[in-house]
Amino acid sequence: MLYLIGLGLSEKEISLKAFELLTKIDNIYLDTYTNYFDFDLLWLENSLNKKVSPLSREDIEKNPLFLETAKKEDVALLVSGDPLVATTHTDILLRANKKGIQTKVLHSSSIYSAIAETGLHIYRFGKTASIPYPEENFFPRSFYDVTIENKERNLHTMLLLDVKKEKNLFMNPKEAIDILKRLDENNNIKDIVVISRISHENQRIIYGDMEELAKFEKEFYGPPPHTLVIPAELHFAEEEYLLTLAEIYKNSKNK
Ligand SMILES: C[S@@+](CC[C@H](N)C(=O)[O-])C[C@H]1O[C@@H](n2cnc3c(N)ncnc32)[C@H](O)[C@@H]1O
CATH class of the missing domain: 3.40.1010.10 (Tetrapyrrole methylase, N-terminal domain)
Structure with a gap:
């Protein structure tokens, strides 16, 4: 067995x-x-x-x-x-x-249920995607297309970050946000939620503008594992929860 x-x-x-x-x-x-x-x-x-x-x-x-x-x-x-x-x-x-x-x-x-600790309603998540490490002649973008499709349907997107255990590589939010920014030429992505080490003593949930979060170095986010969420339009209860319980990095705190 x-x-x-x-x-x-x-x-x-x-x-x-x-x-x-x-x-x-x-x-x-x-x-x-x-x-x-x-x-x-x-x-x-x-x-x-x-x-x-x-x-x-x-x-x-x-x-x-x-x-x-x-x-x-x-x-x-x-x-x-x-x-x-x-x-x-x-x-x-x-x-x-x-x-x-x-x-x-x-x-x-699982990360699939623990993601609800962001306050984002679990039934409002669309297809999940993973952000892979770009390779020499290949810059993957299918996760970005999934994100935009979900956004068009007003659904949140959970983005898992690449794990290449054989090479001891675990993607950090800095790398993931830089990859997203490269693909997001039309500025479709405004906000990001970063969920780090959920269910660990040192777990963190960070909510901010992509531009603000892109300014931080990888050390700011701490050790893996991390997941990103690109939220759809927030329901008022989701927004209240995030603004109350997450670390916020937004241009205007009133947003
Ligand atoms: C291949 S998935 C495996 C998921 C696992 N089987 C589960 O049910 O949670 C691995 C990815 O999930 C995410 N992840 C797993 N544990 C996490 C945690 N505690 N906090 C944040 N993200 C996590 C990370 O993006 C990581 O790269």
Whole structure:
């Protein structure tokens, strides 16, 4: 049996159900590449008195030995956030299924629900997109087109930032805003909400004009993970919440 288990957004957000299950499983692996992984799993290893083995993208996608083990024994693959949100893990379930391995998913907290801490109404979000690192001869823009399509439908856009674990690269808001500015020739984007390390002790929610936020260096935003939201026209309740609870960087504080 293969169990895909969500760790949630920070330490100790794993469900009690999943924790109890892990006490009975000896093959425990960790996906290290779909998110910036900064929380300590020692507490989990110590509480279970078991080892959690890290797996790289290659171990999971190209050479999934853990699936061979799952043919004979129970295997748990731990994933940050919810295991099926914004990751490629439905593919693992399909591959396991084709090998005749039974699977079960244990869900957990995710950036998709935690984003509601911005006060933006969750049902007003349109399609999510990711901002990838530009490459030598390729400057991706599909996330920008998604943002504009959502804006035209008066929907918010959640923009996830690129994670290139193999190269130890985790996009910061400064890089993301610079990329957005390059594409936004017609000044369609006015406001941005930056959500950093949500569910961690040092979480931050920043709301401001893109021009104002672009002035800050990456150090201002602190360590990853970060997500950007390009809001649609704000409902008065959303605006009141943001203006009351976020850090604000706007030209006119009355806006
Ligand atoms: C590939 S997605 C994985 C999402 C994860 N499975 C989940 O359910 O939350 C990784 C991206 O989600 C966003 N993210 C994840 N955790 C976050 C957090 N605690 N605060 C802000 N953004 C986060 C970042 O943009 C990060 O690059």
